[in-house]
Amino acid sequence: MTDVTSRPRADLRRAAERYLSTPADGVSTRHAFSFSGHYDPKNVSFGALLACNEETLAVGAGFDDHLHLDTEILTWVVEGALSHRDGHGHAGVVRPGMIQYLSAGAGVTHSERNVGGAEGPVRFVQMWLQPGEFGVEPAYGLRKVVPSADGLTLLASGMERDAGVAPLRLRRSDAALWLVTAGPWQALPVLPAAPYRYLHLTAGSVGFRTVPGPQGGGRSMAPGDSVRATGGAFADPTAGEDGAELLLWEMHSPVQYG
Numbered sequence: 001m002t003d004v005t006s007r008p009r010a011d012l013r014r015a016a017e018r019y020l021s022t023p024a025d026g027v028s029t030r031h032a033f034s035f036s037g038h039y040d041p042k043n044v045s046f047g048a049l050l051a052c053n054e055e056t057l058a059v060g061a062g063f064d065d066h067l068h069l070d071t072e073i074l075t076w077v078v079e080g081a082l083s084h085r086d087g088h089g090h091a092g093v094v095r096p097g098m099i100q101y102l103s104a105g106a107g108v109t110h111s112e113r114n115v116g117g118a119e120g121p122v123r124f125v126q127m128w129l130q131p132g133e134f135g136v137e138p139a140y141g142l143r144k145v146v147p148s149a150d151g152l153t154l155l156a157s158g159m160e161r162d163a164g165v166a167p168l169r170l171r172r173s174d175a176a177l178w179l180v181t182a183g184p185w186q187a188l189p190v191l192p193a194a195p196y197r198y199l200h201l202t203a204g205s206v207g208f209r210t211v212p213g214p215q216g217g218g219r220s221m222a223p224g225d226s227v228r229a230t231g232g233a234f235a236d237p238t239a240g241e242d243g244a245e246l247l248l249w250e251m252h253s254p255v256q257y258g
Contacts, residue, residue, distance in 0.1 A: 008231030010210040015224025018054065026061025026114075030054040032200075032226060046228045047196030047251030048175050051128035054224060057082070058121050062113025068104035072129040072170055074156060074177055075100040076247060078202050080122030086110035090140035094124070099155045099177075101141040101168040103131065108138040125200060125247065130255050132158065132172040143167045145179060151189040153179040155247075174252035181246075182239035188246075191237075196251040197229040205240030212236070 018030035019038035029035075032052040034044045044050075050071065057080075065087070075082065075094055082094040086102065087109040094100045102110065114122045145167070147153050154162060156177045158170030166176070180199075182188045188206070191197065201221045208227075209216030212235040220240075221227065227234055 008211055008233035009229070010208070010219070010233035010235075011228040012219050012221070013226045013228065015054070015222065018224075024061065024063065026058030027063070028056040030224070045130075045255045046198055047249065047254050048130045048172060049127060049196075049198050049249055049251065050130055050255065051126070052198070052200060052226065053126045054123070055126055056121050056123050057112075057114040059114055059118050063111060065109045065111045067107060067109050068102070069107050070131055070134045071104045072131050072172060073102040073104065074127045074129070074168075075102075075124055076126075076202065077122065077124040080118060080120060080124075081115040082122050082124055083113045083115045084110060084142075086138075086140065088138050088140070092140075092142040094142065098142060098144050099168065101139070101143075101156055101170075103136075103139040103171055105131075105134075105136040105138040105171075125202060127177070127200075127247070127249070129170065129172060129175060129249075131170075132174075136171065139171075141168045147179065147181055151181045151186075152191070153181070155179055176250045178248040178250065179245070180248050181244065183243045184239060184241050186239050186243070188237040188239065188244065191234075191248060192250040193232075194250040194252050195230060196249075196254065197227075197234065198249040198251070199227045199229065199234065200247045201225050202245045202247060204242045204244035206237050206244045206246065207240065208237040209235040 156168035157166035206221040
């Protein structure tokens with residue numbers, strides 16, 4: 001396997017560069033990776049992350065029952081409320097400031113819809129992670145997030161380091177999902193080090209250097225933008241005038257095949 005730390009890189013992907021699809025009436029999806037009818041053999045995953053979709057469901061719209069297998073699915077709502085119901089009896093409404101976890105395991109069907117009675121769309125980010133164990137019983141979790149005062153809040157983890165403290169427990173032993181926040185013009189907190197880090201900006205703006213030191217070029221992120229960082233790339237990140245909110249995947253190995 002290539003040592004990604006030997007050539008650190010911060011690969012900035014703009015929101016408008018995502019693949020756009022409209023899989024159902026009132027549903028708009030922007031895909032960060034190859035997905036459904038959009039296929040690019042050079043863009044099928046990053047680290048252990050298989051998908052990062054920005055979804056917008058209009059009033060009354062949603063996804064009817066569909067099947068998932070052996071996938072860790074994390075959902076973060078940006079605006080509105082999302083109704084979830086699955087074939088194993090789990091149901092919940094996900095609102096801003098909450099994190100939802102569905103471990104598909106050996107197979108689970110679920111539906112996702114803009115909550116009944118909504119007056120506007122629901123917008124959310126949904127991320128799919130490859131699990132470390134397969135064919136197990138599906139699992140579900142929904143938690144309200146209390147942001148940490150230091151700006152680095154653990155949302156979910158499968159790492160032994162986080163046993164007993166992770167709000168949601170992933171079925172992959174070398175990955176964790178964090179919420180990163182900073183006020184206007186503040187430096188972001190020190191981020192966890194990992195060979196693979198995926199950052200998705202949900203609100204505000206961020207400026208950063210691609211790598212530490214004078215060789216690092218300056219870049220900026222707007223809502224919906226993402227950075228795929230390897231090794232020590234993504235240096236000196238600082239929030240803009242409206243502060244910043246990001247989702248950060250810390251991953252210590254890539255997708256495993258075979």
